[in-house]
Amino acid sequence: MTNPVDLGVGIIGTGLSATMHVQALASVPGVRVLAVAGTTPEKAAEFATRYQIPHAVVGGEKLLALPGIDAIHLCTPPFAREEYVRMAAAKGVHVLIEKPMARTLAEADRIIAVCREAGITLGALFQFRFTPLPRQIKHDLEAGKLGHIFLADCYAKWWREPAYYAGSSWRGRRDLEGGAVLINQAIHSIDLLQWLAGPVREVAGRVATAVHQIEMEDVAAATFTFASGAFGVFEASTATYPGYAERIELHGERGSLILNQGQGIAEWHLKDSEPERVVAADQRNDASRDPSKMSLVGHVAEFTDFYAALREGRAPAIDGREGRKALEIVEAIQRSSDQEGRPVRLPLE
Numbered sequence: 001m002t003n004p005v006d007l008g009v010g011i012i013g014t015g016l017s018a019t020m021h022v023q024a025l026a027s028v029p030g031v032r033v034l035a036v037a038g039t040t041p042e043k044a045a046e047f048a049t050r051y052q053i054p055h056a057v058v059g060g061e062k063l064l065a066l067p068g069i070d071a072i073h074l075c076t077p078p079f080a081r082e083e084y085v086r087m088a089a090a091k092g093v094h095v096l097i098e099k100p101m102a103r104t105l106a107e108a109d110r111i112i113a114v115c116r117e118a119g120i121t122l123g124a125l126f127q128f129r130f131t132p133l134p135r136q137i138k139h140d141l142e143a144g145k146l147g148h149i150f151l152a153d154c155y156a157k158w159w160r161e162p163a164y165y166a167g168s169s170w171r172g173r174r175d176l177e178g179g180a181v182l183i184n185q186a187i188h189s190i191d192l193l194q195w196l197a198g199p200v201r202e203v204a205g206r207v208a209t210a211v212h213q214i215e216m217e218d219v220a221a222a223t224f225t226f227a228s229g230a231f232g233v234f235e236a237s238t239a240t241y242p243g244y245a246e247r248i249e250l251h252g253e254r255g256s257l258i259l260n261q262g263q264g265i266a267e268w269h270l271k272d273s274e275p276e277r278v279v280a281a282d283q284r285n286d287a288s289r290d291p292s293k294m295s296l297v298g299h300v301a302e303f304t305d306f307y308a309a310l311r312e313g314r315a316p317a318i319d320g321r322e323g324r325k326a327l328e329i330v331e332a333i334q335r336s337s338d339q340e341g342r343p344v345r346l347p348l349e
Helices: 016-025 041-050 062-063 078-091 105-118 133-140 162-166 181-185 186-196 297-314 320-338
Strands: 009-014 033-036 056-059 072-073 094-097 122-124 148-156 201-207 221-225 231-237 248-254 255-260 265-270 276-279
Touching: 009 062, 016 033, 016 072, 016 297, 033 041, 033 062, 041 056, 056 062, 056 094, 056 105, 062 072, 062 078, 062 231, 072 078, 072 297, 078 094, 094 297, 105 122, 105 181, 105 320, 122 297, 122 320, 133 186, 133 255, 133 265, 148 186, 148 221, 181 186, 181 221, 181 231, 181 320, 186 231, 186 248, 186 320, 201 320, 221 320
Parallel strands: 009 033, 009 072, 033 056, 072 094, 094 122, 148 231
Antiparallel strands: 148 248, 201 221, 221 231, 248 255, 255 265, 265 276
8 A cells, every 4th residue: 555544546437426436535534536537538537627636547447557546436337347346456456346336146246256366355335324324223223222123114216317317328228237226226225224124035026117218127116034034025216206215114022213314314113212303414315316416424434434444454344245235135136026026035046
């Protein structure tokens, strides 16, 4: 590494996720964005100028050839991620990868293996886990606040304008994205649900393309059976106008928790106490209607943990093994739907 106080960062990509990453990194101590790689000189130069980044190049290979790059943030479409991880591994450069880690579980496992063999750190972005309410809820659940959970439900009914897909060469395509609403939007809520309620052991689901002119799903529904024995219901869409904040409901022997993640509101209804309403204004977002309206509080917290992990020689809180968990559930839903909704057991083979 160049300096234990000031780690050099490269960003591969110039789209919306790259914009969020560079904005969040401005609030992370001890890091400096040194370079950005785009698909064209114009895109890279414009991004670099806007965020005062010293180097603008075309392609990740040129970025990784620059001196002083300790880690990259991989903000490309899913189809390009494995190749860039391999490039980074060959250079001994650490990787923080956008969700989804990959288009398929097999691809994610190859990415994890490449990083392990190269001895580099892999982080997977699931910033909802780092927002204030879920962090406190996780602590409270582990302390037994709800007791045994028997129902764990998740709803991610978002809206995307037709132009969101029409203006992209890769969104909603099986070969380039690996899915649509499940792998891009709802994977955040799936990850949060399984993190709070525990591992999912069986999935029965169906997907369909209801509104948008895309190859893959814009609506999905499933039932989950958790390792704990709890049941769950899951619904997701990018066709539910005008878009609603994602919500998780947990019901246990001592009462219920309703988490309106996008609204930044958690409600506890316990049998032995008055209802409790907790508000975290800094995690509020309107991403259910506009992908650019995501709060960055979770990004900042996860990036801070990632770079602390590099300095301390430990794994980040969300490493590759953690990052693949939601992807495995997504793939299980897809497999179940391909089999007329028959249940699929996890772990997948």
